Amino acid sequence: MRIHFTGIAGAGMSAVALMLRDAGHEVSGSDEDVFPPMSTYVAGLGFPVVYRFDPANLPDSLDILVLGASAKLGGEQNPEVAAARARGVKITTFAELVGEVTAERQNTVVAGSFGKSTCTALMAHVLKSAGVDAGWMIGAISPSLPATGHWGTAPQMVLEGDEYIVSLTDRRSKIDLYHPRDLLLTSLIHDHVNVFPTFAEYEAPFLRMLRGLPKDGLAVMRHHPAIQAVAHETGARVVWYDTEPCDGWHARDVVFGEVSRFALVGPGGRELPLTTQLLGAHNIENIVGVSAYLLERGLVGEAALAEAMASFGGIRRRLDRLTTTSKVPLIEGFGSSYEKARSAIEAMRLHFPERPLTVVFEPHTFSWRSKDALSWYDTVFEGAAQVLVIPPPEHGAASHHQSTYEEILARTAATGVPTRAVRSNEDATAVLSGLKGDEAVLLLSSGPLLGLPDTLPAVMDRLYGG
Numbered sequence: 001m002r003i004h005f006t007g008i009a010g011a012g013m014s015a016v017a018l019m020l021r022d023a024g025h026e027v028s029g030s031d032e033d034v035f036p037p038m039s040t041y042v043a044g045l046g047f048p049v050v051y052r053f054d055p056a057n058l059p060d061s062l063d064i065l066v067l068g069a070s071a072k073l074g075g076e077q078n079p080e081v082a083a084a085r086a087r088g089v090k091i092t093t094f095a096e097l098v099g100e101v102t103a104e105r106q107n108t109v110v111a112g113s114f115g116k117s118t119c120t121a122l123m124a125h126v127l128k129s130a131g132v133d134a135g136w137m138i139g140a141i142s143p144s145l146p147a148t149g150h151w152g153t154a155p156q157m158v159l160e161g162d163e164y165i166v167s168l169t170d171r172r173s174k175i176d177l178y179h180p181r182d183l184l185l186t187s188l189i190h191d192h193v194n195v196f197p198t199f200a201e202y203e204a205p206f207l208r209m210l211r212g213l214p215k216d217g218l219a220v221m222r223h224h225p226a227i228q229a230v231a232h233e234t235g236a237r238v239v240w241y242d243t244e245p246c247d248g249w250h251a252r253d254v255v256f257g258e259v260s261r262f263a264l265v266g267p268g269g270r271e272l273p274l275t276t277q278l279l280g281a282h283n284i285e286n287i288v289g290v291s292a293y294l295l296e297r298g299l300v301g302e303a304a305l306a307e308a309m310a311s312f313g314g315i316r317r318r319l320d321r322l323t324t325t326s327k328v329p330l331i332e333g334f335g336s337s338y339e340k341a342r343s344a345i346e347a348m349r350l351h352f353p354e355r356p357l358t359v360v361f362e363p364h365t366f367s368w369r370s371k372d373a374l375s376w377y378d379t380v381f382e383g384a385a386q387v388l389v390i391p392p393p394e395h396g397a398a399s400h401h402q403s404t405y406e407e408i409l410a411r412t413a414a415t416g417v418p419t420r421a422v423r424s425n426e427d428a429t430a431v432l433s434g435l436k437g438d439e440a441v442l443l444l445s446s447g448p449l450l451g452l453p454d455t456l457p458a459v460m461d462r463l464y465g466g
Contacts, residue, residue: 007068
């Protein structure tokens with residue numbers, strides 16, 4: 001088939017495009033207003049990509065147009081959608097397409113409020129390193145994998161399971177469409193308040209997923225009260241994991257450092273020493289969960305698991321170190337929700353406890369911009385020495401209950417953490433060029449961050465290089 005992706009720079013969109021190219025289909029894409037790292041990544045995908053929406057981008061013999069979910073794509077107002085519909089071309093979303101093409105695979109869905117991308121990439125990396133040619137779809141870039149999407153020849157397919165809605169007109173969750181045999185559930189904490197105003201509404205797609213698991217399926221789940229409360233919803237075999245001792249798998253004797261070490265402890269006293277380059281206690285938790293799943297399913301051996309865990313280089317924007325010689329470490333974290341932001345800040349305090357922490361924060365997602373989530377700012381920056389706040393984007397502002405930049409600044413400053421407005425790349429660079437040299441800096445957003453991830457590392461290596 002010939003498949004065109006309108007909104008190709010979406011992380012899920014590009015991953016599915018790569019999966020389907022691997023499966024033998026011809027793919028192309030288009031997008032607008034793309035920023036790194038996805039703009040750089042998409043440019044190297046190896047198939048036609050155009051940075052404008054235009055009917056001329058559609059191949060003559062097009063079979064399917066896949067429309068991304070971003071508000072900027074405009075749905076029926078998008079000229080590519082209008083042209084495809086006039087030609088009678090099938091129009092779908094990437095989540096629907098994934099559900100269709102993986103219907104005969106043994107799907108493992110990695111789901112949860114946070115940790116999805118890291119766990120999916122980590123699972124794919126371990127399987128690949130162990131010689132299992134599984135398929136995968138990941139909503140983030142990992143230097144340890146050749147691509148975000150892969151079709152594979154083995155029955156196994158590992159899918160990052162996003163609970164967010166399929167599209168602006170299809171209010172189903174993406175995970176409603178992925179028919180998992182197995183599940184790795186990392187967390188269950190209220191998120192995406194713009195489409196799930198209450199926790200019950202947020203929890204509902206996870207409950208549907210649990211109920212849909214087959215009896216011969218496997219649900220590996222974090223030993224957490226919110227998940228324990230709904231575990232009875234599945235008829236699949238349940239295996240628990242945590243960083244603390246539980247009736248399942250856990251970590252023991254964790255030693256944090258540039259390379260962190262711990263003992264993975266399983267049922268019956270099973271024990272395996274593991275090391276990791278990843279930062280933060282939450283990544284120890286991720287490793288325990290992925291290890292529990294792979295060992296319980298017998299997909300890899302212990303030696304292969306340990307070797308792959310040690311070599312995994314993480315994923316972009318998830319505590320990714322950007323500087324090379326700077327004595328002031330510059331780390332980029334993913335801050336799309338409160339829990340993700342707190343995990344990143346806590347990891348920085350854990351690994352750099354003596355360094356004053358400067359957080360450069362951009363309230364990019366609708367949740368961070370919602371007046372209903374202003375209370376997040378009351379505690380999210382605990383442990384920071386100062387916070388530089390970038391203005392929120394304007395897209396979608398008219399259709400959401402959005403806080404102003406001034407309200408966000410005032411709410412943050414009211415916590416007592418020194419807060420500064422930085423409205424441009426130059427503003428932020430000027431502030432960060434005046435550090436004493438004993439600090440640590442965390443860039444925190446799911447947005448473009450004024451281009452700082454691209455421009456700032458060289459500045460800091462020059463100013464603070466050893």
